Amino acid sequence: MQTRPPAPVLTIDGPSGSGKGTISRLVAEHLGWRLLDSGALYRAVGYAAGAAGLDLSDAEAVTRCAESTRIHFRAAPNDGETRVIVNGHDATDELRTETAGAAASAIASIPSVRKALVDLQLSFRKAPGLVADGRDMGTVIFPDAPFKVFLTASAAERAKRRYKQLKEKGLSVTLASLQSEIEARDTRDASRAVAPLKPAADALLVDTTGMGIEDVVAKVLAVVKP
Ligand SMILES: Nc1ncnc2c1ncn2[C@@H]1O[C@H](COP(=O)(O)OP(=O)(O)OP(=O)(O)O)[C@@H](O)[C@H]1O
Numbered sequence: 001m002q003t004r005p006p007a008p009v010l011t012i013d014g015p016s017g018s019g020k021g022t023i024s025r026l027v028a029e030h031l032g033w034r035l036l037d038s039g040a041l042y043r044a045v046g047y048a049a050g051a052a053g054l055d056l057s058d059a060e061a062v063t064r065c066a067e068s069t070r071i072h073f074r075a076a077p078n079d080g081e082t083r084v085i086v087n088g089h090d091a092t093d094e095l096r097t098e099t100a101g102a103a104a105s106a107i108a109s110i111p112s113v114r115k116a117l118v119d120l121q122l123s124f125r126k127a128p129g130l131v132a133d134g135r136d137m138g139t140v141i142f143p144d145a146p147f148k149v150f151l152t153a154s155a156a157e158r159a160k161r162r163y164k165q166l167k168e169k170g171l172s173v174t175l176a177s178l179q180s181e182i183e184a185r186d187t188r189d190a191s192r193a194v195a196p197l198k199p200a201a202d203a204l205l206v207d208t209t210g211m212g213i214e215d216v217v218a219k220v221l222a223v224v225k226p
């Protein structure tokens with residue numbers, strides 16, 4: 001019996017604030033493909049672990065939490081931000097903070113937590129295709145992906161973007177603290193032993209510093225449809 005080829009995957013990896021989430025969503029919309037925001041999974045586990053009062057360095061407890069946390073994505077009306085439902089609670093706004101990002105980064109360095117999330121990430125790979133956003137999409141989760149991109153931008157540029165993003169949500173943040181939080185998270189994500197943040201050898205590197213969103217989208221789309 002002829003087996004169907006696996007659905008195509010475009011992986012978009014990169015550090016915090018490089019624009020992965022925004023670019024992935026716009027490219028997935030353009031292609032009509034599914035979208036995996038793998039960072040949201042780690043943020044959801046970090047959030048659930050915090051809500052349960054767990055010590056985020058307690059690998060066993062946090063792994064059990066990763067195995068039992070129920071995470072659902074729900075399209076928002078009028079094309080708004082996809083809602084992330086964690087154990088039945090819409091946690092979307094809490095998950096977008098740098099505090100949630102730091103918690104996610106902390107638990108993401110635990111190998112058994114990463115293992116607990118692999119099957120869920122692989123399950124997103126369905127026809128007609130998948131755009132997968134994260135840190136290790138092109139290196140670990142979808143190494144056979146035919147299309148791979150690694151987005152970067154200077155830490156200052158990424159802090160500026162995150163500052164504008166969070167201010168628009170009405171959060172009180174300072175540019176200086178955001179930049180140091182982003183740099184600390186980058187260091188942890190890139191220096192951990194398991195699935196470190198790094199471009200896949202066959203990924204197209206795109207430095208988005210000074211590039212508009214539309215230009216980045218066009219460059220990434222050209223990888224899939226030259
Ligand atoms: N090329 C760009 N120029 C200016 N702003 C951008 C660009 N790309 C993304 N942004 C904006 O920067 C902010 C952060 O982008 P986004 O959340 O997509 O980054 P990210 O890499 O997914 O971050 P994280 O990994 O922390 O979730 C958003 O408000 C987004 O609209």
Ligand SMILES: Nc1ccn([C@H]2C[C@H](O)[C@@H](COP(=O)(O)O)O2)c(=O)n1
Binds near residue numbers: 042101109134189
């Ligand atoms: N594939 C992934 C995605 C995310 N993480 C960790 C490391 C990040 O700092 C944190 C939050 O991710 P974001 O929402 O900012 O993309 O989660 C990871 O280790 N692997």
